[in-house]
Amino acid sequence: MSSRAANRVFQGIEEQIATGQLKDGEKLDEISLAERFSVSRTPVREALLQLVGSGLATQIPKRGCFVRAPSFKEMIEMFEVMSELEGLCARLAARRITDEQLARLKATNAGCEQAIAEGDSDLYYATNVDFHECIYEACGNQFLANETRRLRRRLQSFRRLQLRVRGRMPQSLTEHYKIIEAIEAGQAEVADELSRVHVMIQGERFNDLLMHMETLQ
Amino acid sequence: MSSRAANRVFQGIEEQIATGQLKDGEKLDEISLAERFSVSRTPVREALLQLVGSGLATQIPKRGCFVRAPSFKEMIEMFEVMSELEGLCARLAARRITDEQLARLKATNAGCEQAIAEGDSDLYYATNVDFHECIYEACGNQFLANETRRLRRRLQSFRRLQLRVRGRMPQSLTEHYKIIEAIEAGQAEVADELSRVHVMIQGERFNDLLMHMETLQ
DNA sequence: AGTCAAATTATCGTATACAAAAATAAGATG
DNA sequence: CATCTTATTTTTGTATACGATAATTTGACT
Numbered sequence: 489m490s491s492r493a494a495n496r497v498f499q500g501i502e503e504q505i506a507t508g509q510l511k512d513g514e515k516l517d518e519i520s521l522a523e524r525f526s527v528s529r530t531p532v533r534e535a536l537l538q539l540v541g542s543g544l545a546t547q548i549p550k551r552g553c554f555v556r557a558p559s560f561k562e563m564i565e566m567f568e569v570m571s572e573l574e575g576l577c578a579r580l581a582a583r584r585i586t587d588e589q590l591a592r593l594k595a596t597n598a599g600c601e602q603a604i605a606e607g608d609s610d611l612y613y614a615t616n617v618d619f620h621e622c623i624y625e626a627c628g629n630q631f632l633a634n635e636t637r638r639l640r641r642r643l644q645s646f647r648r649l650q651l652r653v654r655g656r657m658p659q660s661l662t663e664h665y666k667i668i669e670a671i672e673a674g675q676a677e678v679a680d681e682l683s684r685v686h687v688m689i690q691g692e693r694f695n696d697l698l699m700h701m702e703t704l705q
Numbered sequence: 706m707s708s709r710a711a712n713r714v715f716q717g718i719e720e721q722i723a724t725g726q727l728k729d730g731e732k733l734d735e736i737s738l739a740e741r742f743s744v745s746r747t748p749v750r751e752a753l754l755q756l757v758g759s760g761l762a763t764q765i766p767k768r769g770c771f772v773r774a775p776s777f778k779e780m781i782e783m784f785e786v787m788s789e790l791e792g793l794c795a796r797l798a799a800r801r802i803t804d805e806q807l808a809r810l811k812a813t814n815a816g817c818e819q820a821i822a823e824g825d826s827d828l829y830y831a832t833n834v835d836f837h838e839c840i841y842e843a844c845g846n847q848f849l850a851n852e853t854r855r856l857r858r859r860l861q862s863f864r865r866l867q868l869r870v871r872g873r874m875p876q877s878l879t880e881h882y883k884i885i886e887a888i889e890a891g892q893a894e895v896a897d898e899l900s901r902v903h904v905m906i907q908g909e910r911f912n913d914l915l916m917h918m919e920t921l922q
Numbered sequence: 923a924g925t926c927a928a929a930t931t932a933t934c935g936t937a938t939a940c941a942a943a944a945a946t947a948a949g950a951t952g
Numbered sequence: 953c954a955t956c957t958t959a960t961t962t963t964t965g966t967a968t969a970c971g972a973t974a975a976t977t978t979g980a981c982t
Contacts, residue, residue: 565848631786746966750935
């Protein structure tokens, strides 16, 4: 946990938006938030700025900040971009990966397989992140890696749900193996396409999940 | 110009980083900046947070903020991502563009041609931005459009220089025509590839420019 | 003389105070 | 009774003040 109050507030609000405690369009009142987190308005304002920067809130001058939870449409849009970035990472990784990085990638995916064997979806979630992190590092483009991480983080709270969708984990693993194969063979375009589909399937699964949730309401 | 002091400070520092007045690694002292912009530390701190969010500065806890001007390597990396995003915009636009949007795109490019005929590179720069803006809007993915705009803005100060490179403007226009043709024909992959090359050429031109500048030093 | 420790100084992070602008409420006028 | 104007109140944006932590300097001891 961060020692800075501003960061605590930022993460706290972020969490409450992700969990739906703070709904779309809701006003982010500085004073209420300050009281809620037992700090003054200063760190709250800094947290709000960070939220605006992350796209989780909008700021209207002299009017204040408002929650800006991504709509269904926007989520799909984000997945569309994410799949492209992941594809680029894989394409570049196929051209630039080192032997050590490839070994690490394989080892990480072995971890994924073990997590499935143990039926531990939380562990799978963590090792899955590691798998993609390996590819980010191997793409040889730090800026791209950071941008992709940023977007992944933004889609994160929704991803965690997706993986629980029945039958997704083994399929995801199979896709991982194919991606590794393409990267190892230096087949950049294949690795690109496979990764793109890998992410977009998650987007579609997310779609399924939303539909399912709507039928429950 | 923004009415908020924090925004003025943000843009001011951004400008000074772009023009090289503030060099890489330089300390962004809150008090000095406050004096320089005739404001208190509060808006300066908010501006610094925005800079960190934009990637133009790094913040070390309890140590302060430091300029983080993109290195040559990082610039190339940014162009690599930019070309991918522009490519995606064009690919999607080829599938989703409306008749009105296509008409606007053609009209804008006619403006580009006129700017060249008049030898007005500033005007060409402006209409060129409009051209790409048309494609962003036509891609039907607002999130993608925003992300691409963000990155374009970050590469902006360098782009302005690139277009002055001899012979670039007419070549750029030719590329525009080919992109329009592909989008109109609904050839998504062609539009993608053409746009990607269109941006990467600018990256290479940027490379040329840097080399040229280094020989002058 | 060199090194370690304590005191000092500077700067960050937060709290509070104040000013300006917008939203709201109240009152007057047609 | 409706509407416009004006006063009040709420809230944002900025300035200043204060406390805490890290860097620096000074001094003592080996």
